[in-house]
Amino acid sequence: MDGNAAFRRAMHIVSPIFLSYYLLPEQLGGGITRTSVTLLFLGTAACIEIARIALGIRLFGMRPYEGQRISAYAQGALGLALAIFLFGDLLGTRAPYLVVPVFLGMAWIDPLAALARRRSWPRSGVVAAYFVLFLATEYAMLGMRAWSWQFLFAVLATGSAMIVEGPKHRQLDDDLLMLVVPLAVLTAVVLIFQPPMLP
Numbered sequence: 671m672d673g674n675a676a677f678r679r680a681m682h683i684v685s686p687i688f689l690s691y692y693l694l695p696e697q698l699g700g701g702i703t704r705t706s707v708t709l710l711f712l713g714t715a716a717c718i719e720i721a722r723i724a725l726g727i728r729l730f731g732m733r734p735y736e737g738q739r740i741s742a743y744a745q746g747a748l749g750l751a752l753a754i755f756l757f758g759d760l761l762g763t764r765a766p767y768l769v770v771p772v773f774l775g776m777a778w779i780d781p782l783a784a785l786a787r788r789r790s791w792p793r794s795g796v797v798a799a800y801f802v803l804f805l806a807t808e809y810a811m812l813g814m815r816a817w818s819w820q821f822l823f824a825v826l827a828t829g830s831a832m833i834v835e836g837p838k839h840r841q842l843d844d845d846l847l848m849l850v851v852p853l854a855v856l857t858a859v860v861l862i863f864q865p866p867m868l869p
Contacts, residue, residue, distance in 0.1 A: 677731035681743070682781045686774055688750055692766045712751050719744040742843040749776070749849035757853045761860060764868040768823070768856045771807035775800050775831055776848040783835050793832075801828040816867035826859065827852040 694704040719741060722729060732741055740748075753773060758765040779800045786796050805824040812820065834847035860868065 674731050674733070678742070679781045679784075681731065682777050685746065685777045689770055689773055691754060692770070708751075708754065712747055715744060715747045739841055740843075742845045745843040746776075746845035746849075749846040753849050753853055757857055760857050764860060767808065767811055767868050768853060768860070770811065771804040771824075772827055772831070772849060772852045772856070774807055775804055775827065775852070776845060779803060779831070780835060780844060780848055793836075796835075797828060797832050800831055801825070804828060812867060816865060819865040819867040823856055823859070826855050830855045 691704060691708055696703055696705070698704060698707065721727075722741070729741065729743070732743075750773070753769045754765075757769060761768060779796060782799055783796045785791075786793065801824050804827050805820060808820045808823065830852045831848045834851045835844050839847070859865070
């Protein structure tokens with residue numbers, strides 16, 4: 671594995687640090703809110719990405735084909751912004767119970783899937799890993815509430831994430847798709863059926 675690939679894997683593995691957003695109080699003191707800090711971070715990342723494209727700079731860890739398109743880093747940040755703000759608005763207090771397991775799936779299963787492809791491991795192992803990670807995360811957060819709903823959510827998230835993880839799209843990266851697509855599916859189910867498992 672070259673240095674760029676190793677750096678990308680490392681970024682994936684440590685990216686759940688951004689989920690600490692849910693652990694912070696809304697008011698951080700001095701008139702500063704967690705929302706404003708998050709928007710500052712995302713805005714800075716967007717400015718760096720715009721400058722990178724305009725100046726033709728290739729950041730460490732980027733793949734060669736990302737030169738004149740929005741990088742996987744920026745698409746991952748966009749996915750996080752949509753998860754926190756768009757899906758957060760739609761789901762309210764229920765958002766962390768879906769965003770956290772979906773984000774962990776993108777962060778940890780996506781690099782596992784790349785490794786599995788490189789080593790010709792069966793795809794079923796990657797699918798099972800996503801399913802188990804999602805279900806275990808929900809169990810850690812919610813306990814045994816409405817187990818059938820948790821199982822259904824794990825099936826829906828796994829299916830939708832694995833569909834978008836494999837194919838390579840010219841402009842869209844799976845760092846974005848593995849967040850947005852499962853969250854869209856799960857949000858639709860929550861809004862339509864109002865499952866009792868979520869507080």
